[in-house]
Amino acid sequence: MIADFTHFLRLGTHAEAETFRRASHCFDALVLNANLVEGSPAACAALAYQLGKPFLIDPYTYAFAVPHHYLLSRGKGKVSQGEPRPKRSFVGLAHAYFGENSGFVGTRSLRPEDVTPKDLTERVLDYQSSRLRRALSDPTEKYIAASPRLDPSLRIAPYFPLMDGLDWLPVNISCVTEALLIDPDVCALLAVGYDVLESQVTHLVDAIAQTGVGRVIVWVDNFDEDRAPRTALDVYSKLIHGFHDRGVVPVNLFGGFFSCIAQTKGLGGFVHGLGYGENRGIIPVLGGGQPPPRYYARPLHTNLPVLDAASIFSALSNEQYLQDVCDCVICERLINEGGVSYLFSALADTDEKGRFKPQAYALTRFHFLLSRKAEVDLFVTLDPVKRRLYLKRDERLLTDLDSKHFAKHISLWQDYL
Amino acid sequence: VQSAFATTLRDIGFDVREEVCYGGKRFDIIARLNGCLFGFEIKIHDWRRALRQLRAYQLCCDRAFLVKLGAASDDLIRQCAEAGVGLYVMNDVDGQTRRITGSRRSLLWSAYYSASLMRSFAQNDS
Numbered sequence: 001m002i003a004d005f006t007h008f009l010r011l012g013t014h015a016e017a018e019t020f021r022r023a024s025h026c027f028d029a030l031v032l033n034a035n036l037v038e039g040s041p042a043a044c045a046a047l048a049y050q051l052g053k054p055f056l057i058d059p060y061t062y063a064f065a066v067p068h069h070y071l072l073s074r075g076k077g078k079v080s081q082g083e084p085r086p087k088r089s090f091v092g093l094a095h096a097y098f099g100e101n102s103g104f105v106g107t108r109s110l111r112p113e114d115v116t117p118k119d120l121t122e123r124v125l126d127y128q129s130s131r132l133r134r135a136l137s138d139p140t141e142k143y144i145a146a147s148p149r150l151d152p153s154l155r156i157a158p159y160f161p162l163m164d165g166l167d168w169l170p171v172n173i174s175c176v177t178e179a180l181l182i183d184p185d186v187c188a189l190l191a192v193g194y195d196v197l198e199s200q201v202t203h204l205v206d207a208i209a210q211t212g213v214g215r216v217i218v219w220v221d222n223f224d225e226d227r228a229p230r231t232a233l234d235v236y237s238k239l240i241h242g243f244h245d246r247g248v249v250p251v252n253l254f255g256g257f258f259s260c261i262a263q264t265k266g267l268g269g270f271v272h273g274l275g276y277g278e279n280r281g282i283i284p285v286l287g288g289g290q291p292p293p294r295y296y297a298r299p300l301h302t303n304l305p306v307l308d309a310a311s312i313f314s315a316l317s318n319e320q321y322l323q324d325v326c327d328c329v330i331c332e333r334l335i336n337e338g339g340v341s342y343l344f345s346a347l348a349d350t351d352e353k354g355r356f357k358p359q360a361y362a363l364t365r366f367h368f369l370l371s372r373k374a375e376v377d378l379f380v381t382l383d384p385v386k387r388r389l390y391l392k393r394d395e396r397l398l399t400d401l402d403s404k405h406f407a408k409h410i411s412l413w414q415d416y417l
Numbered sequence: 418v419q420s421a422f423a424t425t426l427r428d429i430g431f432d433v434r435e436e437v438c439y440g441g442k443r444f445d446i447i448a449r450l451n452g453c454l455f456g457f458e459i460k461i462h463d464w465r466r467a468l469r470q471l472r473a474y475q476l477c478c479d480r481a482f483l484v485k486l487g488a489a490s491d492d493l494i495r496q497c498a499e500a501g502v503g504l505y506v507m508n509d510v511d512g513q514t515r516r517i518t519g520s521r522r523s524l525l526w527s528a529y530y531s532a533s534l535m536r537s538f539a540q541n542d543s
Binding site: 345 | 439472473
């Protein structure tokens with residue numbers, strides 16, 4: 001079951017899987033990207049089964065419509081460093097989605113006229129239902145393979161990006177329409193550039209709502225809610241409110257704490273990664289590797305370099321920190337061991353080569369998940385007046401700490417409650 | 418500006434590293450003398466931002482300084498003094514540097530951060 005306001009966590013790499021298992025109480029549902037599923041289906045199946053949580057697979061169909069060189073790789077490690085080739089996971093996905101017509105991968109990008117919506121939709125939905133199961137072919141795994149835990153809670157219709165115009169919109173709408181014939185609970189995904197969204201927001205809402213779909217995942221290209229000006233937040237809010245008004249539940253594919261605020265506009269959930277991935281560009285398709293540890297500053301509702309956070313909060317006493325900033329078990333334990341400075345030095349701990357220690361990654365990740373869980377749970381229960389007071393309190397704390405410049409977004413966000 | 422200032426520091430006996438990374442931050446210049454760490458943030462424009470950045474230096478350096486190209490306004494000098502940050506200005510014609518105000522150790526300074534930064538500093542030796 002998917003909750004009324006769902007907090008999704010996206011798996012970036014399997015190096016994060018252990019954190020997902022140990023902190024599974026910190027999120028409602030799991031998101032797996034299809035390229036990760038295709039590259040490591042058995043590991044993804046194991047995680048989905050062990051977590052026993054609702055999950056969905058982002059089919060990543062948009063990747064075939066962006067300039068083809070974004071799917072190329074020269075390989076790593078012992079693999080040849082010669083001519084760039086399409087990544088194996090995308091070749092596998094293309095074969096699953098386009099069958100014998102998948103030869104275009106690595107030579108050109110997909111065009112709207114290449115797509116047969118009915119055929120593509122059937123394949124893409126089938127992939128989401130069956131790929132994890134097919135990875136468990138060993139007879140000893142047959143009970144796991146048959147488990148309903150490997151059924152995605154929602155399936156997503158094929159989608160392509162609306163970056164420079166609406167060229168892909170008819171294909172997207174056809175795919176949603178076809179998908180609804182197969183699965184009435186299917187979900188649409190709107191991946192859109194900001195300029196297109198700004199000029200076409202009403203049209204996009206109408207077009208998707210008219211399909212009769214009940215849920216839409218929205219992805220606004222590079223939309224950074226912490227830095228977005230008021231005009232951009234207005235457009236985003238209009239999109240969310242527009243879907244809500246038409247009876248379609250919107251979910252933000254890359255969001256942070258502003259998504260909690262956007263509940264008031266009708267947002268039904270949000271997705272982020274493990275301390276990152278709260279905004280993302282449609283290109284490049286592939287991420288840039290594991291980001292360094294950052295500290296989730298609960299009063300700012302955003303991640304900061306650890307030393308920036310230390311420069312803000314080190315002036316607080318232990319008691320003030322635990323009362324006003326964070327009282328998660330990570331912070332409480334480290335503060336009890338050595339105080340606020342000790343806490344931040346542990347989160348920024350490096351080895352003799354200057355690299356962050358694995359412990360710093362683990363501590364910052366668990367701190368992030370615990371803090372995010374606490375604020376999401378709290379915010380959902382507050383009435384509008386208390387939500388405003390909550391943000392006002394954060395703003396006041398940062399002003400008192402001479403760090404108001406870090407919190408311009410907090411002032412702005414209050415206008416959206 | 419950064420290289421020129423680093424050279425000046427070396428000439429007067431400091432052990433100097435540029436672009437030292439620690440705690441998710443990149444420090445322009447960290448210099449060591451008699452077991453103490455000195456941090457220098459180089460700025461051509463936007464000294465207000467530099468003052469904010471220098472708070473991270475103050476956590477882990479015994480002394481923190483802003484090095485600004487061109488003249489220093491009264492407002493800049495006053496705010497550096499209030500923050501406990503030292504100020505150097507570098508002449509944008511002949512590259513001569515001049516100390517305007519001294520620095521004091523911040524209340525934010527912590528032995529934890531200082532020891533870690535010292536490790537990063539030592540790592541840059543190799």
